[in-house]
Amino acid sequence: MKRRLIPIVRQLVQKVVIGKTAGHRPATLQVHGMIASILASMDVLDLMTKRYLAEVQNDFEEKLAAGELATETKRKELLNR
Structure with a gap:
């Protein structure tokens, strides 16, 4: 099982490069x-x-401000579209 997984892992991760940094910053x-x-x-x-x-x-807020959702009928019409 392990032998079958190794080529797959090698395709996924071909190379990992860890670089040094100055001071106490992470690599x-x-x-x-x-x-x-x-x-x-x-x-x-x-x-x-x-x-x-x-x-x-944003679309919802615009419709709400324009009164397009003011009534139950208008809300249902919008949902049906």
Whole structure:
């Protein structure tokens, strides 16, 4: 089992570079391989999710201020759209 996992792990993490820093600052860490791409994709998805949620919130606040959600009928119409 372990022998089958080693090539997969090697594809995910091809190289790890630990760099020295001056003073008492933490060392730098760079990871190369497919795992770096996966982590970068996750960061992009997080950013897109936050942006989408902010746009939804802004849209809701605009509709609320414009009176588009003032009655139950208007709220139902909006939800049906």
